Amino acid sequence: MELSNDTQLEMYWMMLLSRRLDERAWMLHRQGKIAFHISGIGQEAAQVGAAFALRRGEDWVTPYYRDLALMICLGYTPRDFLLALTGKQGEPTSGARQMPSHWSMRKANAVSHSAPVATQCSHAAGIGLAIKMRKEDKVVLATLGEGSTSQGEWYEAVNWAAIHHLPVIFMVENNQYAISVPADKQMAVASSADKACGMGLRGISVDGTDVYSVYRTVAEAVADARAGKGPTLVEARAYRLTPHSSDDDDRTYRSREEVDEHKKKDPLIVGRRILEEAGLLDQAKIDEMEARVKEMVDDAVKFAEQAPYPDVADAMFPVYAEEVRRG
Amino acid sequence: MELSNDTQLEMYWMMLLSRRLDERAWMLHRQGKIAFHISGIGQEAAQVGAAFALRRGEDWVTPYYRDLALMICLGYTPRDFLLALTGKQGEPTSGARQMPSHWSMRKANAVSHSAPVATQCSHAAGIGLAIKMRKEDKVVLATLGEGSTSQGEWYEAVNWAAIHHLPVIFMVENNQYAISVPADKQMAVASSADKACGMGLRGISVDGTDVYSVYRTVAEAVADARAGKGPTLVEARAYRLTPHSSDDDDRTYRSREEVDEHKKKDPLIVGRRILEEAGLLDQAKIDEMEARVKEMVDDAVKFAEQAPYPDVADAMFPVYAEEVRRG
Amino acid sequence: MAEITLIDAIRQAMDEELARDENVFIVGEDVGKRGGVFRATVGLFDKYGEERVIDSPLAELSIVGVGIGAALYGMRPICEIQFADFIYPAFNQIVSEAAKMCYRSNGEWTVPMVIRAPYGGGIGGGLYHSQSVEAFFAHVPGLKVVVPSNPYDAKGLLKAAVRDPNPVIYLEPKKGYRLIRGEVPEGDYTVPIGPAKVTRQGSDLSVYAYGMMHYYTLQAADKLAGEGVNVEVVDLRTLYPVDKQTVLESVRKTGKALIVHEDNLTGGYGGEIAAIIAEEAFTDLDAPVRRLCGPDVPAVPFSHPLQDWFMPNPDKIAQAMRELAAY
């Protein structure tokens, strides 16, 4: 589970690209160019750390709406994201039917998810069951917010995985809020990972602002799952550094001081410090990365601006699988 | 929490009455006189122990279908039960709309329950919330089977009670089967009480064949709840000594040896031994009790046989509260 | 009288009911400090405290289940489902429990509660923030289903719902929250649950609608008036139980019926109205009973041209009116 220098830098790159893309979405929203954005800012380390613990493209993922950085690691592109934000033709996850950030990427085994929270968790259990039935070597990662662990849906899914020793990693991205509701109104335990003991699986809480810690923790869970040792519940402790979405005003329920305090533990700052201390990163390298990111994001924005809207002639289909046109 | 001699005998009486009534139901079913019975045999100690830990009539109960003995302690009568078994007019819980053993007794604060399992648990949480809001001194007891703790419904209800420190006692009557499915296919923990740790409340497992142990355990939980210390999850370990219901054939999924083994720990045998050892019970007293029970059960059977069927003119109502005719 | 928006009328109703009856309380996600994601409960947390305006865990099933329990105890819960699209986790509690409690207990237990949910499309919400759910509930004996189309009714119907001794599903056309304005008395009044209302007298055809579609229908009727077609408009308001009398009276007068809703056509609520007319006003009909509804795709797509394609609007309604008038 040692990470090469290149891989460590690549992980930072993924966080940076995701962050700048996310920030651009906020800007486009302020400019009135897009109608909606829901952000992953503050959770990039959790997502990138987990993604790198997988055999990307082979293992399966049931993501949730904050997982921009996770999806980027799986091959989702800035252009893809901008098509989603603008609702343009060719949007790859849903044909612009879904709101932005409702991912799907078949070629990366990342399953389409809806908006009702936690529904993806029983899908993950089912995928784990299928993997086990076919005696394959894969695992599945399911992510969700800490608030979403209040859903009975989640409990049932984890219970299944625990009973049948399924190769599932449930990663709770605990950003401390569910919209406005703090975690202590969601649960009577101190950490989402504490829930594991009641369901009979391993539970572990990790600093979700440190991409490398998350990597190590999830990699271990993945190794266990592959070895037939069943599921693990991982909590990645983070903080939602933005409002819930572009429709939210978080000043109504939390203080600026609280938010500012957490900005000091921004995963990009933490990641940069670690790499700098290891001598892997300096200002020049960062400047180069930022320039590359900017180019990619600019390109994506332009691409989406020029893209047409979907053709309404296509809107009626495919409701049923036999209406799918392939190729 | 010391029990007087009279009370100890009364508890045994409740178990005995419930048992003989239950056995009569099986007999009536074999005779083709009733269509359906679902039995509490083997779980009387859990139910009577819990009932006696309450202020009966004041505290609230959300029971489930095996709780004949619990209901008997709350004032449900053999006649009531026979009307339910036969679907006759005047059946007090539902006007013979529901299948037998779907209890309801407003005057005892025992809430009507349906058949979908575990739904009563969030009602219990809501009742607990109301008690807390009104700053009252009451508690609520919710019962269910161990299989039913697999429902997300249950998890959500317990989570609510734990977060809000509600005066609720969740008692899982673990009879080791959900119809044919053994407990180890329902959960990856050894005991239903182990589930408590994941939700942040106290969990305790007790020998559910010993009515006095159950009493002490639940009484403590009740005292905690009344003192504002929040909910407790109690598991009463028992065994379902009969098939799931009169529609079931349990020989398809468990051995006679297994059942016979558990018959040695029949709660009536356990209870009798305890009372005999304490010098509170002898054969003469038992004979007297049995005679009294037989009279009551015979009376109830006769009463129900003579009762008319419900009038179809009443079947259309009351779908809505304004259609209820009081008095 | 002040002219206020639909959402202000809804808030006013809750405010007044909280003040009037201490058994009334609000429970839902983000209803507290945040004042609701649509801000329907803004200010109520500060005014009535966190015990009466409760931020629930993120779990709809228990929002409703806990509400039911509290209602059984005598409270008057107003449960908020953040978007109607997220009501499905609570389906079991609504359909099995709330709706059937009165009938199944032969009137011994009743469930006085309101379930509020914003519904409908046209707000860029995509597949999971745009759904219409009325057809699922306007089929369930024991429930009442209400949809206001204007601020006056919104306030009066919500107050009536809070005081109703039954479970009331109160669906709010969220597209109209700030768009639809109207005069609303400040003091106490109710609009009875049950009666539909003729909101525009006409002689050439009857159009039945509710919620946002009623608003559009009035606009379309204005347009048609300019073309010399005299449209009668019926605001169905209470969808269940159905006000057959008002429905039939109108079509008996005009001889033609058009039903408009944004929910999918097939199996939608319009089918019931059409069926009632076809059965009971057959001899009065001068034309086929027409329905103008959302197409049979899963829900409203996100991208704007696709959303426009899905949604009925004044132009489409006017066109359907023209065709029917010309029959």
Place this chain on the structure above:
Amino acid sequence: MAEITLIDAIRQAMDEELARDENVFIVGEDVGKRGGVFRATVGLFDKYGEERVIDSPLAELSIVGVGIGAALYGMRPICEIQFADFIYPAFNQIVSEAAKMCYRSNGEWTVPMVIRAPYGGGIGGGLYHSQSVEAFFAHVPGLKVVVPSNPYDAKGLLKAAVRDPNPVIYLEPKKGYRLIRGEVPEGDYTVPIGPAKVTRQGSDLSVYAYGMMHYYTLQAADKLAGEGVNVEVVDLRTLYPVDKQTVLESVRKTGKALIVHEDNLTGGYGGEIAAIIAEEAFTDLDAPVRRLCGPDVPAVPFSHPLQDWFMPNPDKIAQAMRELAAY
């Protein structure tokens, strides 16, 4: 050809599909050792092993959710819901996930699965073991809803459902499990999902029914034939998507339509059929479109006289036919 019962035909279909395709598996409560509470899966556990005939935890939501996950992976799950009355906990997974997956991912993901559920009254099951649930699902684009009325169709439709690339709700009229017998070929055949079927030619009126009510309708039609009334009977079989063509062809021929189902009248499936006829066969109608359905009470009451009051039967259907014929 052997004459077998409805339930044997269902079992045969599953047996053959399990043998044909190793991706097919069964999951549900008590489907394993017990062979299902109705014994629909008897023998399959022994034949195919516990990995392919899985006793699930007692939790419908995850039975379906896990099934969906497995289907996404390429498996072909057959999920058993023990009674249709217990399908509501799974409503969110069925309606939000299974139904919408194809459309929301623009065809990238599909959910080939079957959800089997015994439905309907007349078996002394009371309010919670007698329900008809078709109207909830025959309104949801993306689902297919199938109800067989005889063993031949039961086997052929179930095999078609297993092979269908979409989620299929397969509702089994449990009253007919052992009552309805018919000839069934032993080898492989399918009955296509989609087309309704004229099961009796007639000229005086068209009666539309499905499941148990279709069985009764044929009996009633025989009776009417003796009275000189020539009834055409249409077995709707696939309720959703609707086979409009067959529905309309029949009524265009006879000029009169009666729809029969045991589900509650208002908002029931019959409303849609009536609406289609009223809209598209208006000029062919010689009489009002009639519906004979269960009354608008929550469900079938337990006590026999009340159950009889609720249920349509051959006599009631014959009477409705007579009245319509005489119109």
